[in-house]
Amino acid sequence: MQPDALETSLYDAMAALDIIDCHEHLGPEKDRVESQVDVFTLFSHYTRGDLLVAGMSEPDFRSLSDHDIPLQRRWELFRPYWQEIRWGSYARAALLAAQKFYEIDDINDSTFELLSERMQQANTPGIYQRVLADTCNIRAALTQCGSTDVGTPLLKPLMPVFFDTRSWEFLSNEPCVADTEVSSLDNYVEAVRRYVVRVKSEGAVGLKMVSNPYGTPNREEAAAAFDALRADSEMYLADPNPLKDYLADQAIAIGTEEGMVIAVHTGYWGDFRQLDPLHMIPMLQRHEKAKFDIYHLGYPWMREALMLGKGFPNVWLNFCWTHIISQRFAVAGLDEAIDLVPMSKILIFGGDYSMAVEKVYGHLVMAREDIAEVLARRIRRGLISESQALELTRKWFWDNPKDLYSLDL
Structure with a gap:
């Protein structure tokens, strides 16, 4: 069900608030900027659990962050399990991030390479x-x-x-x-x-x-x-x-x-x-x-x-x-x-x-x-x-x- 006018009004008011984020595991920014990033960076944390429960092996999951393996090959490993977990709350946060920061409306066969390119371009100080x-x-x-x-x-x-x-x-x-x-x-x-x-x-x-x-x-x-x-x-x-x-x-x-x-x-x-x-x-x-x-x-x-x-x-x-x-x-x-x-x-x-x-x-x-x-x-x-x-x-x-x-x- 789509949010009604009242929910939208409340949401918009909250979007203007200053916020204290009460729990992260973020390290120094330089650790992120010095890392190679791509679409699988968005699946490097809690979505791991969903992928493993969906049937992905631990070695295959680790391979998603192995940049010596071509991106296309890693996507082929990932694709079957993505179809199983994409509707969960963990995955939704990744989709929202891709839309907001990289103008990618969905993560799929047609977008994973472009998303990776845009993430690399944006992975800079600041x-x-x-x-x-x-x-x-x-x-x-x-x-x-x-x-x-x-x-x-x-x-x-x-x-x-x-x-x-x-x-x-x-x-x-x-x-x-x-x-x-x-x-x-x-x-x-x-x-x-x-x-x-x-x-x-x-x-x-x-x-x-x-x-x-x-x-x-x-x-x-x-x-x-x-x-x-x-x-x-x-x-x-x-x-x-x-x-x-x-x-x-x-x-x-x-x-x-x-x-x-x-x-x-x-x-x-x-x-x-x-x-x-x-x-x-x-x-x-x-x-x-x-x-x-x-x-x-x-x-x-x-x-x-x-x-x-x-x-x-x-x-x-x-x-x-x-x-x-x-x-x-x-x-x-x-x-x-x-x-x-x-x-x-x-x-x-x-x-x-x-x-x-x-x-x-x-x-x-x-x-x-x-x-x-x-x-x-x-x-x-x-x-x-x-x-x-x-x-x-x-x-x-x-x-x-x-x-x-x-x-x-």
Whole structure:
């Protein structure tokens, strides 16, 4: 069904708003500009999952980015699976990007070469400014690329505090202790503290972790596990374990002391049974002064994530990624969120892309559509006026993330 006049009016008003993009994986622009790009750059991220589920082999998928293979040959590998995934939300963002930036109305046998040529021609310094700032009105994008050296004030880094405690090799190579000699659990925690202080001084505004089935932290058990790993390079701990529980808890405490937001991946990814948002409840209870940014609305556990926002003052709900997982889900989630949580708790958009910066625009179009649909329905029911609805969009796109992350914009 085509949007009606009210939805179009809401969409157009949102298109004029300044935006804070609440989650990306964009690295420094030079990484993009120095890369070879073509049509398959638009399929280098989440569409990988759809292609593999549709039957494409992993080697064939990897070959799509192999520029030693002729473009025509790569297209022939891709074409059968494109017909299966092109109607999904992931693919739609690519189509919207191709239309907006390269004047290509469809990606098909007749256009893939021209699209590739135009992408190569446009892959020049300033592409972030042209796509993010000029086209999307994004004034800041919170990004997680594993570095604070992002090359532009447009990108605001968040840094990882993931702890792979399965072996000493993994644990001793975590970013927070890289190039640091650690001989005890206390040494390790101090290294984490130095890491958090350092990345904050370099511009990081938050820390990133994942929702796992964490146990109650116990320092003695964690120290015993640490010492055992350090003494035996062949030792392998199950996951979760007391060491991971303790380190994750300490990272939250340190980040909170330093005024850092704790961003949390919840829901869909890999074996997503391990990423249920409800795993975070003990952390939310222990760290009442922390600020938790709960990503992806916990999909597929949307209502569980919503109830975290309903029940915990230290939780914010982030709709990053949601609009390209499923627009139907995002619409339903936003509609229920309005019923359930204070409007100050909603962060409405994060593109969640890395190399294909153009798709941020495609995702943003879809987000605006979803928001317009939800708010128009409420306006028609007499629950809210159009001016009140637009005030909410300003809060969700700008005020809330600015306040949560204390951004100086």
